[in-house]
Amino acid sequence: MTEQTAPTGTPTGTDAQDAPMLHAKGISKFFPGTIALDDVELTLHRGEVHALLGENGAGKSTLIKCLTGAYKRDGGVITLDGEVINPASTAESQICGIGTVYQEVNLLPNLTVAENLYLGRQPMRGGLVSRKRMVAEARRVLRDYGLDVDPGEPLTRYSVAVQQVVAIARAVEMSGKVLILDEPTASLDRDEVQLLFSVIRTLKERGLAIVFVTHFLDQVFEISDRATVLRNGRVVGTRVLSTVSQHDIVTLMLGRQLEAKVHDRQTGAAGEMLLEVDGLGKRGMLEPFSLALRKGEVVGLAGLLGSGRTETANLLFGAVPADGGVLKMHGKEIRVGNPREAVRHGFALCPEDRKTEGIVGDLSVRDNIVLALQARQGWMRPLSRAKMNEIAEHYVRTLDIRLASLDMPIRLLSGGNQQKALLARWLATSPDFLILDEPTRGIDVGAHAEIIALIETLRQQGMSLLVASSEMEELVAYSTRVIVLRDRRQVAELTGAEITAQNIVHAIADEPARGVA
Amino acid sequence: MAGSTQGLLKRITPQLIILAAALLLNVIVFPDFFHVDFRNGRLFGNIIDVLNRGAPTALLCIGMTLVIATRGIDLSVGAVMAIAGATAASLVVDGHGWFTALIGALATGAICGAWNGVLVAVLRIQPIVATLVLMVAGRGVAQLITEGTILTFLNPGLIRLGAGTILGIPTAIVIWICLGAFVAFAVRRTALGMLIESIGINEASSRLAGINSRVLLVCVYLVSGLCAALAGVIVAADIKGADANNAGLWLELDAILAVVIGGNSLLGGRFSIIASLLGAMIIQSVNSVILLSGMPPEFNLVIKAVLILGILVIQSPKVSYLWYMLRASGPQPQPDRKSPRPRTTPEEKTQ
Amino acid sequence: MNIKTTLLAGVVALAPVAGFAADLTIGFSQIGSESGWRAAETTVTKQQAEERGIDLKFADAQQKQENQIKAIRSFIAQGVDGILIAPVVATGWDEVLEEAKDADIPVVLLDRTVDAPEDLYLTAVTSDLVHEGNVAGQWLVDEVAGADCRIVELQGTTGSSPAIDRKTGFEQAIKGHDNLEIVRSQTGDFTRSQGKVVMESFLKAEGGANICALYAHNDDMAVGAIQAIKEAGLKPGTDIKIVSIDAVPDAHLALANGEMNATIELTPNMAGPALDAMEAYLADGTMPAKWIQTESKLYTAKDDNQAVYEMKKDLGY
Known part of the structure; x- marks a missing residue:
């Protein structure tokens, strides 16, 4: 491993003579039946943003947990600032100087911003917590992070992005040497990501070593200096990002070349009319909208976070009852008051929040796959064990779901495989109309490409799809039409050659620049 | 886990071991524990008593297991027992036949269960609060029916349900074993078991998958009410009287405990009725130890608490994990190939 | 109510x-x-x-x-x-x-x-709870008239004052009579069903033939125990003498049927x-005395229990 990492050079903008801030060597971790980490080496320099990359299950989070003491490592040495450290818990590692911020913000939402920032180390005066001083200091500290918020307000008052920055501030104020960010941008929109990145840049200038774990390669190249790629618990390479392309990194991660697929759109060639929506809406949630969908069409829904993408999907599926509007399927009016009715009419929805609204975590992969079909059949007509296996095995094969056994709880699958299993759940019901809400969020690169390919396959088979996504390139790749939403309203519809990332962005930003592309 | 006998056996192994240990304890304090003879037209012996006296808890925990699997809880079962017992008693006292009384009691139980179900599923009141209403009010309702007295009755048909025998076996034993087997079989042979588990694990996902969670929840509480009613009739028939104050008192806690000892999570999800029934028998075996030991009654609760605590500690995820690790680090540290969870951490091991 | x-x-x-x-x-x-x-x-x-x-x-x-x-x-x-x-x-x-x-x-x-x-x-x-226990014990002493008697006791709710006092009174009465011995004592929580359950275990643990008498701290437990004794194929009141306290209507009924031997009235x-x-x-x-003790009347099979039952059954017991 040493040979492999040696020629990768020093990070940009850092003093080469500097000894590394953190050096982890020979890190190993075994779980019963698995080698999760095998002789992993990671070097972090001062003032460096270091991306940690790999497909789901490659060992990123295990490595982080070994560094922070959340897991007891089975081998290896960690040197921080020249001293060997052995943190036995995350609390100990914080004292040593390693702070961590997880994707699901680990703060107490009911406490105030200031309390969250200072919990456990509140400024004292005469044996009592000095509230005033705490709030004042919090305000000052947060201003350094570009946040102008009232530290006396409960944390829940603020967006996830603000909470994220508060979590970072807390970690940095407590630790101050190494900051580990585990998928910090997963639930942030574009502007919020920029807010976060400006904070990261500030911290970089202050000399912190920052580990950045993410699935978004664009973001990696935007903010990181170097990247270490893991695959199957081993380091496959560390690269200075200014010297390589995205393509190189993806190749490293997957161990194979990702084909860039461009499909030929046939807007005119779509089939008969399937679904007509007229004036569907709900007050305070989504302005009434209309939509006509033919067989073999993929309609993309574009828009910023909160523009009404998810709301559109939920209203159509009856997950949230609409307060007005007419739905017609094959020209006949239908009622969709709840998901059960939607399923009966051949609708299907893969929700945005896979964990809380998609998977049934403790149930087996098999049960998860047959769930919707079984629910539609009713409890009196159970699918036989053999039939369940047949269905599950069929989709495991065709969608390439990677698992140890159909009996394993679905929560143990990686994000991408969970998403595929959810797709399988709906494909098993042979839907006419499939709604996908952020189908590629938080999944690894390989699964990402497979799901995009699958959308195209389904379309060719004559299925109608509505896909909400925040990834422009993705929408461009598979949509036959794109509807752009802004402020809970439809603002534009792009067809054929109009569908370009740039046009979508213009429509979102309300700039009359269509066709300029 | 649903179909294969092997899976079931693996699931209930801890309960079987604990039950064996509890029975062994009985033998230690009373060597003739397993002695059974035929007396007065019925099987007679301590082991028969355990099966017979465990009947109310066993019946309650059938319904309770389903309720808990949906991430709910039913605190009202003890009070429903009192109501159902009072209903049955007052019906036979008024001159109705035992069958009418039984149907009347079951109907009362069903109404109580449906009431709970509507509060939980439709009005979205937290189960612990929703069922607390009936837990508190139910005993008052039962007292209204019996007018505060122990309503004694002599109807032989009704008495046979609690104190009678079928082929020499006490009726109560036959009832709980049959009902338990029937429900356990029914939920696994239909899709009910899977749908109930699905709701318990993630109701939002289940609803989006098209499951009618509302109706299913009401049904589950209704079944719990029916089980409680049956237990109430048996308890009343056993003493030939409906005791509104004491029938089923605190029995809801024993039922919940039985479900927990059965290895079912109070957070809902995967469940096993058979394991819960074993849990009920474990509790009754512990009660039997106390009675047979001849210790002064001041020690009853202490002994029970210590034994139950021991059982729960043995079953705790941390201890099971230690066992797992001990076994894994044995002479042949081969990873368990069949294990569906290659990455077991203590939290994930739901025992 | x-x-x-x-x-x-x-x-x-x-x-x-x-x-x-x-x-x-x-x-x-x-x-x-x-x-x-x-x-x-x-x-x-x-x-x-x-x-x-x-x-x-x-x-x-x-x-x-x-x-x-x-x-x-x-x-x-x-x-x-x-x-x-x-x-x-x-x-x-x-x-x-x-x-x-x-x-x-x-x-x-x-x-x-x-x-x-x-x-x-x-x-x-x-009433005097100790005295009640005393009357029960004295009745049993007289009844067995010097013969050996192994007694089982169904206590009231553990720690409650009726349970403590009725136990004390009974023990005082049989003290010095070496032919009487309490061999098992367990709580039946004053309820009929627990009375039955605990009596079942007594019958098995001691063997029905080895139990001469049952002393229950209240009638409800005695009524439950009577059923257990019957189910064990023994004759309550004959094979096992039964004395308890309270004199509720159901106890009078049991006395009238010969299934119980004595009860002491808590009026x-x-x-x-x-x-x-x-x-x-x-x-x-x-000015009356500061304490008026009510009578703890002993009812046995000799009384007209059927009549007492009829009189008491509508009092709301």
Whole structure:
């Protein structure tokens, strides 16, 4: 491993003579039946943003947990600032100087911003917590992070992005040497990501070593200096990002070349009319909208976070009852008051929040796959064990779901495989109309490409799809039409050659620049 | 886990071991524990008593297991027992036949269960609060029916349900074993078991998958009410009287405990009725130890608490994990190939 | 709870009818209706008041002392001639008793005493729990007449004062009689079903033939135990002698059927002696003794239990 990492050079903008801030060597971790980490080496320099990359299950989070003491490592040495450290818990590692911020913000939402920032180390005066001083200091500290918020307000008052920055501030104020960010941008929109990145840049200038774990390669190249790629618990390479392309990194991660697929759109060639929506809406949630969908069409829904993408999907599926509007399927009016009715009419929805609204975590992969079909059949007509296996095995094969056994709880699958299993759940019901809400969020690169390919396959088979996504390139790749939403309203519809990332962005930003592309 | 006998056996192994240990304890304090003879037209012996006296808890925990699997809880079962017992008693006292009384009691139980179900599923009141209403009010309702007295009755048909025998076996034993087997079989042979588990694990996902969670929840509480009613009739028939104050008192806690000892999570999800029934028998075996030991009654609760605590500690995820690790680090540290969870951490091991 | 009587009492309490010149108005603060005996006490108290032409104001405290104190204050405000209290707990009465004393209203305590200075109440009418146990034990000593007898005991709720006192009294009575021995003693929680369950285990642990007598701290447990004995193929009352306490209607029925041998009455008529004392005091200031002990009457098969049963069964037990 040493040979492999040696020629990768020093990070940009850092003093080469500097000894590394953190050096982890020979890190190993075994779980019963698995080698999760095998002789992993990671070097972090001062003032460096270091991306940690790999497909789901490659060992990123295990490595982080070994560094922070959340897991007891089975081998290896960690040197921080020249001293060997052995943190036995995350609390100990914080004292040593390693702070961590997880994707699901680990703060107490009911406490105030200031309390969250200072919990456990509140400024004292005469044996009592000095509230005033705490709030004042919090305000000052947060201003350094570009946040102008009232530290006396409960944390829940603020967006996830603000909470994220508060979590970072807390970690940095407590630790101050190494900051580990585990998928910090997963639930942030574009502007919020920029807010976060400006904070990261500030911290970089202050000399912190920052580990950045993410699935978004664009973001990696935007903010990181170097990247270490893991695959199957081993380091496959560390690269200075200014010297390589995205393509190189993806190749490293997957161990194979990702084909860039461009499909030929046939807007005119779509089939008969399937679904007509007229004036569907709900007050305070989504302005009434209309939509006509033919067989073999993929309609993309574009828009910023909160523009009404998810709301559109939920209203159509009856997950949230609409307060007005007419739905017609094959020209006949239908009622969709709840998901059960939607399923009966051949609708299907893969929700945005896979964990809380998609998977049934403790149930087996098999049960998860047959769930919707079984629910539609009713409890009196159970699918036989053999039939369940047949269905599950069929989709495991065709969608390439990677698992140890159909009996394993679905929560143990990686994000991408969970998403595929959810797709399988709906494909098993042979839907006419499939709604996908952020189908590629938080999944690894390989699964990402497979799901995009699958959308195209389904379309060719004559299925109608509505896909909400925040990834422009993705929408461009598979949509036959794109509807752009802004402020809970439809603002534009792009067809054929109009569908370009740039046009979508213009429509979102309300700039009359269509066709300029 | 649903179909294969092997899976079931693996699931209930801890309960079987604990039950064996509890029975062994009985033998230690009373060597003739397993002695059974035929007396007065019925099987007679301590082991028969355990099966017979465990009947109310066993019946309650059938319904309770389903309720808990949906991430709910039913605190009202003890009070429903009192109501159902009072209903049955007052019906036979008024001159109705035992069958009418039984149907009347079951109907009362069903109404109580449906009431709970509507509060939980439709009005979205937290189960612990929703069922607390009936837990508190139910005993008052039962007292209204019996007018505060122990309503004694002599109807032989009704008495046979609690104190009678079928082929020499006490009726109560036959009832709980049959009902338990029937429900356990029914939920696994239909899709009910899977749908109930699905709701318990993630109701939002289940609803989006098209499951009618509302109706299913009401049904589950209704079944719990029916089980409680049956237990109430048996308890009343056993003493030939409906005791509104004491029938089923605190029995809801024993039922919940039985479900927990059965290895079912109070957070809902995967469940096993058979394991819960074993849990009920474990509790009754512990009660039997106390009675047979001849210790002064001041020690009853202490002994029970210590034994139950021991059982729960043995079953705790941390201890099971230690066992797992001990076994894994044995002479042949081969990873368990069949294990569906290659990455077991203590939290994930739901025992 | 006996609804009819409660409702009736409510009507009586709410309608101080003009023209009906009752000699005395007495307030009665009852604990509640937690047991059949309690309901019977309420019924008997009302009967006693009616016989004497006393206007009884009844208040059900539903097991709460605060409700009792409220009721007593309202009795004082209404200017009743006397107050009966069945106290729910022993402590915390000083202040309100003081108020009654200041208003010159005599207070009589029923079936329990309180921890308050004796001059704050006229008298207390209670049974003697130890004495009850004593009578039971003495009956058994006489019954076996020197023969060896292995006794099993069904205790009341562990730690409750009736359980402690009735056990003490019984043990005092059999002390010195080496032919009598308590071989097993376990709690049956005063309930019929636990009485049955525990008796079942006694029968197995000792062997039915080795048990000579059962002493139960209340009739409910004895009635449960009778069923267990029958199911074990033995004859209650003959193979195993049964003595218990309370004399509830079902016990009289069992006595009449020969399934039980003796029961000691805890009379629900506490109000009789209480009202006697009250009337005497109000008439000419006669001070009663500070403690009036009710009779602990022994009923055996020799009494006309069927008749007693008929008389008692409508008292609300």
